[in-house]
Amino acid sequence: MFTIKSVYILMFTAGLFGGFGHCLGMCGPIVASYSVALKSKTLTPHVLYNLGRISTYVLLGGMVGMTGSFIGIAGHIQGLQRFIMILSGIMIILMGLGLVGLVPKISFMKNRGLLLFSFIKRINHLSSENLTIGSFYPIGIFLGFIPCGLVYTALIAAARSGMEAENHFLGFFEGIVMMLLFGLGTMPASLLFGKVMSIIGEKMRVRLYRLSSLIMIVMGLIFVIRVM
Amino acid sequence: MKITRSIFLILTMLISCSGKGSNLSPDCNIDAGPCIKSNMKKEISFGIEPRPVRAMESLHFRVKLANYKNTQSVIVDLSMPEMSMGYNQVPLNKTGINTFEGRGIIPFCPSGKGLWKASVIINDKVEERFLINVHY
Numbered sequence: 001m002f003t004i005k006s007v008y009i010l011m012f013t014a015g016l017f018g019g020f021g022h023c024l025g026m027c028g029p030i031v032a033s034y035s036v037a038l039k040s041k042t043l044t045p046h047v048l049y050n051l052g053r054i055s056t057y058v059l060l061g062g063m064v065g066m067t068g069s070f071i072g073i074a075g076h077i078q079g080l081q082r083f084i085m086i087l088s089g090i091m092i093i094l095m096g097l098g099l100v101g102l103v104p105k106i107s108f109m110k111n112r113g114l115l116l117f118s119f120i121k122r123i124n125h126l127s128s129e130n131l132t133i134g135s136f137y138p139i140g141i142f143l144g145f146i147p148c149g150l151v152y153t154a155l156i157a158a159a160r161s162g163m164e165a166e167n168h169f170l171g172f173f174e175g176i177v178m179m180l181l182f183g184l185g186t187m188p189a190s191l192l193f194g195k196v197m198s199i200i201g202e203k204m205r206v207r208l209y210r211l212s213s214l215i216m217i218v219m220g221l222i223f224v225i226r227v228m
Numbered sequence: 229m230k231i232t233r234s235i236f237l238i239l240t241m242l243i244s245c246s247g248k249g250s251n252l253s254p255d256c257n258i259d260a261g262p263c264i265k266s267n268m269k270k271e272i273s274f275g276i277e278p279r280p281v282r283a284m285e286s287l288h289f290r291v292k293l294a295n296y297k298n299t300q301s302v303i304v305d306l307s308m309p310e311m312s313m314g315y316n317q318v319p320l321n322k323t324g325i326n327t328f329e330g331r332g333i334i335p336f337c338p339s340g341k342g343l344w345k346a347s348v349i350i351n352d353k354v355e356e357r358f359l360i361n362v363h364y
Contacts, residue, residue: 156332
């Protein structure tokens with residue numbers, strides 16, 4: 001159907017065009033939520049977040065390429081993906097609350113040793129502009145598991161290439177390359193969106209916080225409801 | 229200027245979480261059996277098994293052609309009519325006279341929308357499109 005090279009180009013362009021048309025729909029709220037509160041003016045946090053996300057894609061690409069089976073791998077990680085999506089939704093809601101300073105008001109839990117408080121405190125830490133640059137790579141890895149139709153399609157193509165490969169090692173390599181190209185294709189949209197959100201967030205911090213807080217809470221709820 | 233920026237931000241964020249609205253609906257019931265479309269004297273029958281058609285399952289695609297000559301290749305291209313979903317094409321093999329079959333997967337879309345477009349490509353040309361509903 002396709003030559004090897006045309007498949008690589010297709011994977012990159014699928015990521016590039018899908019990034020603007022599709023990824024912003026799923027990852028946009030996440031990128032927006034961390035970008036609005038970001039103090040750093042450089043692209044580094046955005047690049048690290050994206051590299052983390054791509055690392056997950058590459059890992060999954062290697063797995064489906066090696067086994068030549070998308071269903072086998074997807075079936076195993078579906079539960080984990082749902083969990084991550086719910087957790088992301090809750091994170092976005094809490095970050096939304098944190099933006100307008102609502103999270104500290106529930107600090108009555110502080111001395112009760114509740115796990116929930118520790119979690120909320122960490123999330124509040126995220127929204128309090130204290131996030132270190134090094135945190136963005138692991139966040140990207142974690143959120144790379146969020147269920148996404150476009151990523152699934154790319155993984156199906158990677159599995160198909162793996163199935164047609166001469167051996168498991170070549171299939172593994174093929175899956176990695178395909179998902180790497182796909183991930184790199186999605187980067188421009190995510191970087192641009194993140195940077196725009198950072199600039200807007202910086203210029204209109206106070207007014208924006210109230211507004212974006214409300215939007216983030218709604219988005220978080222949508223994330224959770226979608227999985228239910 | 230500030231108002232413009234605010235509106236831009238709100239719109240961007242709302243578009244991000246809402247997806248596009250549309251009045252599109254399935255033009256055939258793929259769960260009831262193969263869908264048939266004809267154009268002039270040509271006819272394409274498109275079916276998927278097992279039924280009901282579900283996402284994230286290995287699916288068997290079957291295309292039967294009537295009054296098509298010199299068919300070299302048949303491919304089913306799967307996409308969503310409202311959202312870019314990348315390239316998901318299922319190449320079909322000839323399994324009988326004017327019958328082509330192959331296996332593929334329709335991915336799950338977390339947006340919850342199950343409307344998919346299956347385009348039947350014959351000799352590198354899109355001959356027919358079927359809007360089908362896929363269960364998640």
